[in-house]
Amino acid sequence: MNLFESVGEPVLGFFEAIGEYTLFTLRTSKLLLRGRIHWRNTLAQMAFIGVDSLPIALLTALSVGMVFTLETANEFIRYGATSVIGGAAALTIVRELGPTLTGVVFAGRVSAAIAAELGTMKVTEQIDALVSLAADPLRFLVLPRVLACVTMLPLLAFLSDAAGIAGGYGIAVYLKGVSPLVYAESVRSLIGPDDVAKGLLKAAIFGLVVAIVGSHKGMNARGGAEGVGAATTSAVVVSLITIFISNYFLSSVLFPGAGAH
Amino acid sequence: MSMQVQLVGVEKRFGPKRVLEGVDIAFAPGKITVVIGPSGCGKSTILRLLLGLQRPDAGRVLVDGQDLAIFKEPDWMAYRERIGMVFQSGALFDSMPIGRNVGFALQEHTKLPREEIDRIAEDKLRLVGLAGQAQLRPSELSGGMQKRVAIARAIARDPGMVLYDEPTTGLDPITSTVIEDLIVSVAKQTGATSIVVTHQLSTIFRTADRIVMLLAGVVLGEGTPDELKASPDPRIRGFLSGTVPDGWA
Numbered sequence: 001m002n003l004f005e006s007v008g009e010p011v012l013g014f015f016e017a018i019g020e021y022t023l024f025t026l027r028t029s030k031l032l033l034r035g036r037i038h039w040r041n042t043l044a045q046m047a048f049i050g051v052d053s054l055p056i057a058l059l060t061a062l063s064v065g066m067v068f069t070l071e072t073a074n075e076f077i078r079y080g081a082t083s084v085i086g087g088a089a090a091l092t093i094v095r096e097l098g099p100t101l102t103g104v105v106f107a108g109r110v111s112a113a114i115a116a117e118l119g120t121m122k123v124t125e126q127i128d129a130l131v132s133l134a135a136d137p138l139r140f141l142v143l144p145r146v147l148a149c150v151t152m153l154p155l156l157a158f159l160s161d162a163a164g165i166a167g168g169y170g171i172a173v174y175l176k177g178v179s180p181l182v183y184a185e186s187v188r189s190l191i192g193p194d195d196v197a198k199g200l201l202k203a204a205i206f207g208l209v210v211a212i213v214g215s216h217k218g219m220n221a222r223g224g225a226e227g228v229g230a231a232t233t234s235a236v237v238v239s240l241i242t243i244f245i246s247n248y249f250l251s252s253v254l255f256p257g258a259g260a261h
Numbered sequence: 262m263s264m265q266v267q268l269v270g271v272e273k274r275f276g277p278k279r280v281l282e283g284v285d286i287a288f289a290p291g292k293i294t295v296v297i298g299p300s301g302c303g304k305s306t307i308l309r310l311l312l313g314l315q316r317p318d319a320g321r322v323l324v325d326g327q328d329l330a331i332f333k334e335p336d337w338m339a340y341r342e343r344i345g346m347v348f349q350s351g352a353l354f355d356s357m358p359i360g361r362n363v364g365f366a367l368q369e370h371t372k373l374p375r376e377e378i379d380r381i382a383e384d385k386l387r388l389v390g391l392a393g394q395a396q397l398r399p400s401e402l403s404g405g406m407q408k409r410v411a412i413a414r415a416i417a418r419d420p421g422m423v424l425y426d427e428p429t430t431g432l433d434p435i436t437s438t439v440i441e442d443l444i445v446s447v448a449k450q451t452g453a454t455s456i457v458v459t460h461q462l463s464t465i466f467r468t469a470d471r472i473v474m475l476l477a478g479v480v481l482g483e484g485t486p487d488e489l490k491a492s493p494d495p496r497i498r499g500f501l502s503g504t505v506p507d508g509w510a
Contacts, residue, residue, distance in 0.1 A: 125352035132312050132346035133366045133414075134338045140369075 024142075024216050025208075031136070031143050041144035049110050049145070050152035054159070057105050061160030064097050065089060065167030073176040085176075086183035087190025089168035090161075094191050094199045095255060098161040099154075100247055103206030106153055107239035111214035114145055115235035118218025119228035127219065137219065146211040153207030154200040161196065198254040205250060206243050213239045263291035263454045264325055264343065264421035266311065271320035273306055280306050282478040283320065293448050293455040295465050297500065298475035304458040305349075308424045311456070312346055313337050324422075342370055345415030345453070349427040351407035353399035353414070360386065360395025363413045370418075385413040388450075389443055405436035409443065416447055423447065425457040429464045441467040462503055474500065 031037075069089050076085045118141060121127050130137050165187060172178040214235045221231035266288040273281040280303040288294045296304045309315045310322055313329060322329045324340065332340065353362050364382035367373055373381075379395070386392055389409040399407055408428055415423055425444060429437040441464050448455045457468055465472060466486055473483040474497055482489055482497045489497055 121354075124355075125348045125350050126354055128312075128314055129346070129348055129352035129354070131314060132341060132344065132348075133369070134341035135365075135369050136338075 021212060021216060025212050028138055028142050028146055028212070031139050032147075036136075036139050036143075037147065038140055038144055041140060042147050045144045045148035046152055049106075049148045050155060053105060053109055053152070053156060056109065057102050057156045057160050058163045060101050060105055061093070061098060061164040062167040064101060065093055065164030066171050068092060068097070068164075069168035069171040070175070073172055073178070077176065077178075082178055083182055083186050084190065085172050085178055086165075086168065086186035088186075089172075090165050090187040090191045091195065093164035093168070094161050094195050096199075096247075096251070098164055099157045099199045099203035099206060100243065102153055102157040102160050102203060103210065103243045103247075104240065106149065106156075106207065106210045107236055107243060110149060111210045111217075111235045111239040112232050114211065114214030115218040115221070115232045116228060118142075118215055119221030119231040122219055122221045123224050123227060142211075142215040142219070145215055146208065149207035149211035150204050151207070153210070154203040157200055157203035158196070161199065195255075202247065202250050202254065205246065209242045209246065210239050213242065263452050265290045265323075266422060266454060266456070267323040268307065268310075269321045269323060271307075271310065271317045271322060273303065273310065273315065273317055280478055281317075284475070284478070284480055286473050286480060286483070288454055288456055289471055290454050291448075291452050292470040293444065293457060293468050294471045294473060295457045295459060295469035296473045296475060297458075297460055297465055298481075299460065299500075302475045303478050304460075304475055305426050308346070308426050308456065308458055311422075311424060312341065312344065342366065342418065343421045345418075345420040345423040347408065347411045347415045347423070347425045347428055349430060351399070351404075351411040353407055353410055355399045358396050358398055359391070359402070359410045362399070362410060363395075363417050365414065366418050381417065382413075385417050386410070388416075388447075389413045390439070403436075405432050405439065408432070408436075408440055412440075412443055412447065416451060416453075419451055420453055422454045422456070423451070425455065425459075427459055427461075428457065429459065429461045434463070437461065437463055438467070440464075444468045462501070465501070 069085065072088060073085050076082060076088070118127070121141070127137050127141075130140055169180070169183055172183050173180050217231040217235040217238070221227045268284050268286045271281050271284045272279070280301075284303070284307070286294075286296075286307075296307060298304055306315065310317055311324075313332070316330070329340075353359065354365065357365075360379060360382045361368070363385050364378040367378045367381060371378075383392065383395055386395060389412055391406065391409055391413070399410070402410065412428075428444065429440050432440065444455065444457060445468055447453070457464065459465060469486050471483065472486055472489050474481045474489065476496060482492050482494055484492075490501055492498055
């Protein structure tokens with residue numbers, strides 16, 4: 001393999017993958033625009049994806065909110081900036097940690113589950129069986145998962161925001177002696193509804209990433225148990241990388257004046 | 262109503278491997294045609310072409326005179342509603358009980374009430390000897406029972422064509438006989454055109470009205486079981502008697 005091939009092959013592979021994911025997303029979106037939603041499966045997926053992910057998402061956010069405040073409160077107090085402890089925690093959680101960590105939880109739990117389930121269906125001919133029964137796998141399997149992720153991830157991110165802020169409150173008030181009113185006022189003055197809304201928009205986009213990557217990996221699994229395992233691992237890795245990269249660009253666009261409050 | 266199915270000059274390649282090389286077959290309407298041949302000779306590919314899971318590289322697949330190549334997505338959906346397919350592995354949906362598996366197409370494509378769908382599913386399960394088992398999960402069934410459920414699912418909407426991919430492979434002789442009898446009785450009761458892909462000798466002789474033998478992607482011979490048993494080609498006679506003719510490998 002010469003230099004051009006060794007550089008060109010991964011680059012071509014990258015753009016090929018981008019093209020495949022884009023086509024897959026467009027085909028799924030077309031079904032949505034035509035209103036061809038399989039409601040029964042969508043509600044079932046919402047229950048599975050949303051409700052079952054709630055405890056781990058809340059626990060993660062609570063823990064991060066507490067640790068973040070534990071790490072920063074002393075510094076703020078030392079520089080006489082007690083009044084920004086709550087706001088700093090809330091701003092970080094609402095804009096970044098809430099959506100991103102919930103996205104990470106989804107990438108680990110939901111993208112893997114989607115890839116494993118659809119991958120198993122693929123290698124056991126269940127997806128071919130769906131086609132043979134005149135059922136569109138995109139409508140029956142993929143769109144419900146996309147809708148469930150796109151709606152449930154922001155909902156869970158919102159609850160995670162609340163859990164994270166509450167965790168910070170607990171540490172600031174009960175461990176660091178910050179007044180509850182000062183903490184609450186700090187939160188109220190430093191974050192606005194648009195911060196929350198933009199954070200949730202990011203969460204919805206991460207939900208789309210998780211569902212599309214998991215579904216695409218699962219639907220293209222090959223070769224039995226080994227193939228399903230590879231698809232599952234790959235779904236988690238690709239989801240995480242895509243979330244981290246897209247998070248930077250989304251934050252740049254959605255919060256262009258970050259830090260200018 | 263039974264469907265007329267014809268392959269005309271069909272070719273199919275997978276990478277450098279040529280699986281079908283100009284195959285011409287006219288499947289007799291309402292009859293059971295068994296497609297035989299050694300592993301990898303393109304038997305299952307024919308079923309996948311008929312289902313639209315794969316497209317031919319050349320040639321035409323005609324169903325009731327219509328070329329499948331011109332089908333758009335809605336045409337495929339309408340066409341597949343008239344076909345039943347029994348996969349080699351059964352391919353039952355393991356997320357739902359077997360009654361729901363059997364009633365799946367009715368649930369998705371008709372406005373029948375749940376009770377009516379359940380009744381039809383129960384009727385079909387009775388036909389395959391699994392009455393009263395609708396609540397069982399696929400994982401609770403033996404391989405033979407899974408194949409029977411797969412047959413019940415395939416005929417739930419009284420299709421005009423039923424495709425069987427290796428329906429008895431991996432089953433014990435008695436269960437194989439049960440499945441073979443079922444294939445024959447389903448064909449008689451529904452009048453559907455049946456295409457069975459297999460290399461099991463018992464399945465060939467217990468079910469076939471006609472046999473098509475493939476070898477290396479071409480049709481080696483076709484006819485009734487008796488005609489093929491008397492074929493002048495030693496490869497056909499050898500395959501049907503389970504002996505290895507000279508130069509087979």
